[in-house]
Amino acid sequence: xxxxxxxxxxxxxxxxxxxxxxxxxxxxxxxxxxxxxxxxxxxxxxxxxxxxxxxxxxxxxxxxxxxxxxxxxxxxxxxxxxxxxxxxxxxxxxxxxxxxxxxxxxxxxxxxxxxxxxxxxxxxxxxxxxxxxxxxxxxxxxxxxxxxxxxxxxxxxxxxxxxxxxxxxxxxxxxxxxxxxxxxxxxxxxxxxxxxxxxxxxxxxxxxxxxxxxxxxxxxxxxxxxxxxxxxxxxxxxxxxxxxxxxxxxxxxxxxxxxxxxxxxxxxxxxxxxxxxxxxxxxxxxxxxxxxxxxxxxxxxxxxxxxxxxxxxxx
Amino acid sequence: xxxxxxxxxxxxxxxxxxxxxxxxxxxxxxxxxxxxxxxxxxxxxxxxxxxxxxxxxxxxxxxxxxxxxxxxxxxxxxxxxxxxxxxxxxxxxxxxxxxxxxxxxxxxxxxxxxxxxxxxxxxxxxxxxxxxxxxxxxxxxxxxxxxxxxxxxxxxxxxxxxxxxxxxxxxxxxxxxxxxxxxxxxxxxxxxxxxxxxxxxxxxxxxxxxxxxxxxxxxxxxxxxxxxxxxxxxxxxxxxxxxxxxxxxxxxxxxxxxxxxxxxxxxxxxxxxxxxxxxxxxxxxxxxxxxxxxxxxxxxxxxxxxxxxxxxxxxxxxxxxxxxxxxxxxxxxxxxxxxxxxxxxxxxxxxxxxxxxxxxxxxxxxxxxxxxxxxxxxxxxxxxxxxxxxxxxxxxxxxxxxxxxxxxxxxxxxxxxxxxxxxxxxxxxxxxxxxxxxxxxxxxxxx
Numbered sequence: 215x216x217x218x219x220x221x222x223x224x225x226x227x228x229x230x231x232x233x234x235x236x237x238x239x240x241x242x243x244x245x246x247x248x249x250x251x252x253x254x255x256x257x258x259x260x261x262x263x264x265x266x267x268x269x270x271x272x273x274x275x276x277x278x279x280x281x282x283x284x285x286x287x288x289x290x291x292x293x294x295x296x297x298x299x300x301x302x303x304x305x306x307x308x309x310x311x312x313x314x315x316x317x318x319x320x321x322x323x324x325x326x327x328x329x330x331x332x333x334x335x336x337x338x339x340x341x342x343x344x345x346x347x348x349x350x351x352x353x354x355x356x357x358x359x360x361x362x363x364x365x366x367x368x369x370x371x372x373x374x375x376x377x378x379x380x381x382x383x384x385x386x387x388x389x390x391x392x393x394x395x396x397x398x399x400x401x402x403x404x405x406x407x408x409x410x411x412x413x414x415x416x417x418x419x420x421x422x423x424x425x426x427x428x429x430x431x432x433x434x435x436x437x438x439x440x441x442x443x444x445x446x447x448x449x450x451x452x453x454x455x456x457x458x459x460x461x462x463x464x465x466x467x468x469x470x471x472x473x474x475x476x477x478x479x480x481x482x483x484x485x486x487x488x489x490x491x492x493x494x495x496x497x498x499x500x501x502x503x504x505x506x507x508x509x510x511x512x513x514x515x516x517x518x519x520x521x522x523x524x525x526x527x528x529x
Numbered sequence: 530x531x532x533x534x535x536x537x538x539x540x541x542x543x544x545x546x547x548x549x550x551x552x553x554x555x556x557x558x559x560x561x562x563x564x565x566x567x568x569x570x571x572x573x574x575x576x577x578x579x580x581x582x583x584x585x586x587x588x589x590x591x592x593x594x595x596x597x598x599x600x601x602x603x604x605x606x607x608x609x610x611x612x613x614x615x616x617x618x619x620x621x622x623x624x625x626x627x628x629x630x631x632x633x634x635x636x637x638x639x640x641x642x643x644x645x646x647x648x649x650x651x652x653x654x655x656x657x658x659x660x661x662x663x664x665x666x667x668x669x670x671x672x673x674x675x676x677x678x679x680x681x682x683x684x685x686x687x688x689x690x691x692x693x694x695x696x697x698x699x700x701x702x703x704x705x706x707x708x709x710x711x712x713x714x715x716x717x718x719x720x721x722x723x724x725x726x727x728x729x730x731x732x733x734x735x736x737x738x739x740x741x742x743x744x745x746x747x748x749x750x751x752x753x754x755x756x757x758x759x760x761x762x763x764x765x766x767x768x769x770x771x772x773x774x775x776x777x778x779x780x781x782x783x784x785x786x787x788x789x790x791x792x793x794x795x796x797x798x799x800x801x802x803x804x805x806x807x808x809x810x811x812x813x814x815x816x817x818x819x820x821x822x823x824x825x826x827x828x829x830x831x832x833x834x835x836x837x838x839x840x841x842x843x844x845x846x847x848x849x850x851x852x853x854x855x856x857x858x859x860x861x862x863x864x865x866x867x868x869x870x871x872x873x874x875x876x877x878x879x880x881x882x883x884x885x886x887x888x889x890x891x892x893x894x895x896x897x898x899x900x901x902x903x904x905x906x907x908x909x910x911x912x913x914x915x916x917x918x919x920x921x922x923x924x925x926x927x928x929x930x931x932x933x934x935x936x937x938x939x940x941x942x943x944x945x946x947x948x949x950x951x952x953x954x955x956x957x958x959x960x961x962x963x964x965x966x967x968x969x970x971x972x973x974x975x976x
């Protein structure tokens with residue numbers, strides 16, 4: 215959209231000097247492409263080409279035997295996709311991922327909004343300390359986080375169960391029990407991603423003109439009403455944005471279970487991306503893994519489409 | 530008109546579009562067109578490491594030992610071996626002026642991916658270390674050179690040699706081995722009134738019960754809740770097998786159901802913990818006495834010595850795998866392979882020969898405590914002197930390994946997942962055996 219607009223403006227400028235025009239345009243284009251080249255080259259080499267290649271792979275039975283001669287892989291049509299439909303482990307991993315998204319996304323957004331609001335309008339002292347504190351997990355290495363969380367959740371010597379014991383509750387073996395493993399992963403995921411949601415919401419809130427709050431308070435609005443009738447409506451685009459990118463991110467759940475549970479116990483934390491990784495790089499069924507990747511891509515695209523459609527329309 | 534002047538620009542853009550698409554389509558076309566070339570490739574499944582496979586010599590021609598070696602070798606080695614192999618490489622270079630050996634250390638966690646990348650990019654090293662369980666997978670890529678007939682199969686532990694035979698061809702030479710023994714606390718056993726190691730399955734159960742009931746230990750034994758390497762020794766010791774001579778899976782044979790019943794009994798009777806926290810370390814638990822028995826490899830000898838401190842050495846010992854039909858333990862370790870792309874294969878095999886020479890194997894044991902895969906090395910006093918090390922040497926003569934098939938990593942994962950259901954009580958032994966068999970038949974040999 216912007217490109218034709220730019221071109222239009224340029225032709226308008228260039229029109230009077232018609233004779234020198236075409237050469238200059240050509241040179242200007244070349245300069246433009248040269249500036250864009252580093253991005254374009256990297257984009258096609260490392261993004262567009264692999265995306266296309268994996269789509270092609272998903273229609274083959276690409277495996278160990280084809281490693282030395284990739285173009286010799288056997289074409290199997292839609293077989294990988296059909297196999298996927300009848301693969302109980304895939305469905306299990308999809309269900310686990312949906313579980314993580316359905317609980318994790320609203321929790322992350324609600325808590326992020328709550329904390330951002332508190333930091334924006336409530337808490338005055340140690341504001342920076344809190345902001346840094348909530349944001350730190352976002353930039354901390356996931357492996358370091360996993361080590362600490364594994365300590366916290368250790369059934370015998372972990373802090374969580376020790377606190378529970380102090381109030382007379384016998385805590386479960388959090389990560390080793392199929393019923394509590396996913397809630398544990400969700401807790402860690404929400405804690406880790408909270409900071410990012412908070413920062414974005416905070417930025418959105420600070421862009422809301424103070425006059426609106428003044429007007430609201432003159433009309434007799436309390437804190438809750440100011441939040442409900444000023445902050446929330448003004449933040450709608452931000453909330454939509456955060457819902458979409460958090461959902462997309464959470465649908466690709468990988469690191470948390472990978473470092474914390476390895477997908478267990480009893481596959482209770484196996485996510486779609488983990489299953490894809492296992493198929494692609496442990497068993498080297500790269501054709502099958504590519505099919506999983508494309509199914510996940512379609513799901514992500516569909517969910518994002520729905521969110522845009524419904525969240526945007528009621529503004 | 531404005532639109533006219535825009536045209537060249539947009540035209541150029543759209544021209545680029547279809548051209549990219551064409552290239553992409555051509556790629557797909559290539560793959561589709563060559564779909565027939567691989568169809569006849571499916572070979573009969575490899576049962577090479579099966580129950581009765583005898584040590585078969587390589588069918589590849591022998592190489593003539595060159596009088597003077599020269600050239601450059603790149604050798605990949607993993608983990609601790611990658612760090613220490615330089616010592617042997619230096620000794621080899623000193624003996625052969627004109628030879629350069631470059632050792633590249635590779636992290637075990639990255640090993641499979643790095644080797645796959647190297648094969649795909651045709652940038653393989655000349656020689657590489659390879660886990661015994663990786664052989665089937667990498668032989669299937671077609672990147673490994675067959676072992677020349679110079680190597681005598683009978684010089685090695687038979688089950689170690691067999692890990693290299695994939696579909697009848699020998700692709701590697703055993704470098705070092707490991708097997709699993711029972712580690713147990715003699716002091717806790719004595720307190721429970723037991724003074725000799727458990728020789729049979731019944732004695733192992735009785736000992737675990739006694740240690741928990743009267744020995745003061747929290748648990749009787751610590752068995753893996755989801756680890757095929759710990760289950761298979763019980764299957765083999767009961768006369769069972771993963772595959773029969775024809776390469777057919779035997780995972781729900783009566784012997785297998787019995788072995789699974791026995792294995793599950795430790796969990797059912799609360800002798801072994803059913804839930805183990807991620808990252809659980811058995812060594813401190815063994816020293817503390819809460820977990821007085823477990824099965825493990827030679828690496829725990831030094832770990833326990835270190836954690837136990839002075840005076841602890843009298844409180845524990847090792848024992849062979851308890852006998853049912855036989856006393857058969859698991860064999861692991863690593864093999865050495867040479868890649869087809871290597872420009873200097875004679876030199877590569879000469880280096881492999883040097884590494885598997887009995888004298889080098891003894892020196893290597895002194896350096897990194899890797900147990901020699903060459904049987905002749907085991908007569909050296911450094912190996913016979915320590916009774917615990919000697920015990921590993923005895924057990925090594927009665928070991929088995931997983932079948933060397935391309936699909937092993939997948940089947941191993943499936944077995945672990947079923948074992949987890951068995952040990953947590955979600956499946957009966959019969960149901961677990963049937964699930965293992967069904968999974969194995971679905972996965973196949975991976976050809």
